[in-house]
Amino acid sequence: MFDWKKFFNIRIDSAPADELRDRIESDSTVTGANLVILIAAILIACVGLNMDSTAVIIGAMLISPLMGGLVAVSYGMATYNLHFLKRSMVKLSFQIVFSLLTAAIYFALTPITIPTAEMAxxxxxxxxxxxxxxxxxxxxxxxxxRTVKTNVIPGVAIATALMPPLCTAGYGIAMRSVPYFTGALYLFFINAFFITLSGYFIFKLLDVPMSETISPAHLRFQRHILLLLGIVITIPSIYMAGTTVRESIRTSQIESFINQDMDLHAANVISYQLKDGTLFVDVLGARLDEETMENLQKKLNDYGSLSKVRLEVVQSPASSLNKEQVQDLISSRLKQATTQAGGKSYKELAEEYYGSYNRETSTISLLKSLNKEAPALFPAIKEIKGGTVYGKDKDDTWAPAAFEVTVTVTSQLSPSDAEKLKNWIASQTELPVSLTIQMETSPSSYFGNGINWNGN
Incomplete structure (x- = not known):
């Protein structure tokens, strides 16, 4: 029969008690080489945080001697060696205060004071x-x-990350930032407390000999204190975890809404931001009508965590961006579309997504030309407005159907001049022209009144 106790037995290759105590004592030293290494770890961590470099920060984690002090505290608790425990806590306190002050001095002197993602x-x-x-x-x-030390310690140093939170707290001191100081110091104490607690349980499982006899009442008191501290430290982290999960779900649903429900052919999403219960979305291209806006609002509220979020679309014409910005947007759009189009060619995608921008810029160019030349041909013309009208073609797909033009005049045109104007505009566009002529002083809301049909 398989012996599960032997399978998980951590006492088999454990070091002798005397060797273990000497090793822990040596690792918790705060003078000599360990102090030099501590200073190096602090400076490396500060530079890594300052430059937002994960690789440099990992280097600081690897060489930091803080783990030795925590193991020493847990060993002192497990053996009830009060003298050893007090000395270990004094050493650890010195390392913590020294790290905070050194980091604060560094960030007070460095010219780069902007907080980075690694700090946040x-x-x-x-x-x-x-x-x-x-x-x-x-x-x-x-x-x-263990009798022979393994490579576990470097991995643990990276996973638990003791030095970076301390240095971030030092940044909070230097910048007088309470959120950075309290948040980072709380993370450090979470790591320090639970590393010490788990170390205490391991030493108990190894049956390390106690240095003195402790009464059962004292044992119960110690356990109650550890349990209370564990609860006090853990509860805020559970609340923060819930907040993090909610934010992650909300961010994921916003991205799904933007990528799927706002995947518009005639307009492109430039950027978006959720602020104070409102999702602001910057859109470039053809303007969205009220019906489309209402449908987008309903789709947004169909997402569970976005049910009470209001949609605010900020619409900008394509002409508001320069050539380079437009090209970046087009490239981004094509890249996104390629992953969703199931093997469409670049040419097909370009025709599909570049068309709306190309038509709008062509329309603006045409209107500029018409407004520049028309007054010379027809002196009564004050302004020409217009745009492409879409309709379904024979294949039941939406496509440009006509070029609708509204002309503002200072005096009525004769029917023949109106016809000449329409033919002139038609000669400069490939689409049929729908022409409305309005008087400047009294424009009609329903039909053009800029033509003198009586011939006067």
């Missing part, structure tokens, strides 16, 4: 950080108690 990532700890610290503490304690 260490200001909102969650329940997952608790789980990482627990698992990291277990792995670290087991690895540290």
């Amino acid at each position: 990532a260490r200001t909102s700890p969650t329940i997952w950080d608790v789980l990482i610290a627990l698992c990291g503490g277990i792995a670290g304690a087991v690895g540290n108690t």
Whole structure:
């Protein structure tokens, strides 16, 4: 029969008690080489946070000696060696204060004071950080108690990340930023407490000898204190985890809405932002009518976490961007479409998505030309407005059907001049022309009144 107890037995290759104590004592030293390494780790972490470099920050995690102090505290608790525990806590406190002050001095002197993503990532700890610290503490304690040290410790150092939160808290001191100081320091204490707690349990499982006899009442008191501290430290992280999950779901649903429901052929989404219960979406291209806006609002509210979010579309004409910006948008649109189009060629995609922008810029160019030349041909013309009208063709697809023009005149045109004007405009566009002529002083709401049908 398989012996599960032997399968999970961590006592088999554990180091002798005396060797274990000497090793922990040595790793928790704060003078000499360990102090030099601590300073190097602080500066590397500060530079990595300052430059937003994950690789540099990982380097600081690897060489940081803070793990030794935490293991020493957990060992002192497990053996009830009060003298060893007090010395270990004093050493660890020195390392923490020294790290905070050194980091604060660095960030007070550096010319780069803008917070980075790496800093922000260490200001909102969650329940997952608790789980990482627990698992990291277990792995670290087991690895540290083997007869021959394994490569577990470097991995634990990276996973638990003790130095970066301390340096971020130092940034909060230097910048007088309470959120950065409290958030990062809270993350550090989550990691430190649960690494120490898991180490304490491992040492108990290894039956490390107690240095003195402790009464059952004292044992119960210690366990109650550890349980209380665990609850107090964990509860805020659970709340933050819930907030993080809700934000992640909301962000995912916003992206789905933008990519699927706002995948418009005549307009492109430039950017979007959720602020104060309103989703602001910047759109480039043809203007969206009220019916389309109402449908988009309904689709947005169909998403569970966006049911009360209001949609605000900021619409801009294609002419408001320069050539380079338009090209970037087109390239982005084509890249997105390629992944969704199931193998469409670049030419097909270009014809599909470039058309709306190309037609709008052509219309604007034509209107500029008409407004420049028309007064010379027809002095009564004050302004020409117009645009492409869409309709269904014989294949039941929407396509440009006509070029609708509204001409404002200072005096009525004769029917023959109106016909000449229409033919002149038609000669400059490939579409049929729908012409309306309005008087400048009294435009009609329903039909053109700019033609003198009586011939006067």
